[in-house]
Amino acid sequence: MKQKVVPIVLVLSLLLNVVVIYFLANEPTQEERGRHMAIQEISFAITSLEGCEARWNQFDYTEAVAHLYAVCQHVESLRKVEYSVTTQPFQELYGAAAFYPEVVRENEAEMIAALSKINTEDCLTDEEIMGGFKAFTEEMKIKAVEAELNRHRS
Amino acid sequence: MKKKFLPILLAVSLLANLALAVMVVRADREVQEYHASVTLREMGFAASFLEKIQAGEDPEHAEALFDSATSFVYGAYQASYRILKDEFSPWEGLLFDLWNRMLYYPEAVEANLEELILAMSLEETSQLYDETRIQQMEHALQSIMETIAQMQEGE
Numbered sequence: 001m002k003q004k005v006v007p008i009v010l011v012l013s014l015l016l017n018v019v020v021i022y023f024l025a026n027e028p029t030q031e032e033r034g035r036h037m038a039i040q041e042i043s044f045a046i047t048s049l050e051g052c053e054a055r056w057n058q059f060d061y062t063e064a065v066a067h068l069y070a071v072c073q074h075v076e077s078l079r080k081v082e083y084s085v086t087t088q089p090f091q092e093l094y095g096a097a098a099f100y101p102e103v104v105r106e107n108e109a110e111m112i113a114a115l116s117k118i119n120t121e122d123c124l125t126d127e128e129i130m131g132g133f134k135a136f137t138e139e140m141k142i143k144a145v146e147a148e149l150n151r152h153r154s
Numbered sequence: 155m156k157k158k159f160l161p162i163l164l165a166v167s168l169l170a171n172l173a174l175a176v177m178v179v180r181a182d183r184e185v186q187e188y189h190a191s192v193t194l195r196e197m198g199f200a201a202s203f204l205e206k207i208q209a210g211e212d213p214e215h216a217e218a219l220f221d222s223a224t225s226f227v228y229g230a231y232q233a234s235y236r237i238l239k240d241e242f243s244p245w246e247g248l249l250f251d252l253w254n255r256m257l258y259y260p261e262a263v264e265a266n267l268e269e270l271i272l273a274m275s276l277e278e279t280s281q282l283y284d285e286t287r288i289q290q291m292e293h294a295l296q297s298i299m300e301t302i303a304q305m306q307e308g309e
Contacts (some may be wrong), residue, residue, distance in 0.1 A: 013167040020174045030185055033236065041232070063258055066228035073192065075231050077236075084163050100221060135215045 004112060031078060035121040038074035041067045046115050053108045068094040075124075089130070089137040096137070100144040107140065159217040190279035192255070193245060196230035201274040208267045220264070224256040224296075245282055248291045255298050262301040269294045 015045040027038075047066035050056070072090045093111075097104050104111060123129045178242050203223040207216050231249035252270075263270065273287070273294040281287045 006164055010160060010164040010167060013164060013171060015169060017170050020171070020178070024178065037232070037236070048304055059257060062224055065221065065235040066253070067223040069229050070232045077188070098225065099218070110299065
């Protein structure tokens with residue numbers, strides 16, 4: 001009896017191992033989910049900004065800022081899983097959008113174009129695209145600082 | 155030889171099953187705890203900004219403070235969405251509703267700040283699963299809805 005049971009249980013146990021490993025391998029990882037959600041939020045932000053570009057309104061703008069903030073959060077969660085993308089460019093863009101709406105308003109088309117380049121999950125790991133995006137956000141930051149200085153001067 | 159080998163293999167396989175189960179549960183718990191803590195952090199940020207508005211601090215920038223709180227609520231909603239993966243988390247729906255109301259009816263939200271701040275001020279991630287805290291937030295949202303209805307009647 002025991003001689004028959006042991007091989008059967010062994011086969012079942014090995015099968016269970018295979019099934020669990022299969023599901024683990026096919027389940028989207030936190031990194032994949034984070035990347036997917038970051039891209040989703042970027043596209044939401046673009047849609048809201050396009051609404052503002054067509055006709056400036058506070059609702060769309062506040063919504064765009066919230067989406068940009070969510071992008072920062074998802075990218076931050078990627079960093080937790082040792083992802084190479086830095087949160088800095090996204091944080092700078094969010095900061096400029098949240099605190100200097102007039103700067104964004106003057107550069108809306110460029111902002112939409114910069115965000116539109118990050119249109120797939122792979123773009124987040126593409127050094128060229130991310131390098132261009134970082135350069136854009138630094139430019140926005142400089143413009144925001146200039147706007148702040150002009151405000152103080154006037 | 156075969157008789158000895160099979161039970162050993164079986165024991166190893168069962169151990170592997172156990173190890174896999176522990177690994178899955180631990181990884182899942184760690185991820186859930188991370189997103190729950192982000193939800194709590196974002197709600198805390200939003201509550202502290204709303205507190206500043208309530209206290210009348212920096213009235214010149216009250217609108218900017220409210221907009222920032224709106225972003226934080228959206229951040230909390232996004233994190234709560236990821237707590238339970240594809241399963242429904244009550245906070246996901248509640249925070250999304252709150253974000254919408256902050257976006258479209260800021261006056262109604264401001265009229266219910268005290269109740270809202272209280273509902274949003276959670277200290278531990280375990281409170282996210284506390285039925286009383288969930289009901290507290292539902293009630294705050296209900297109050298906001300009533301204010302919106304009153305405002306619309308007035309118009």
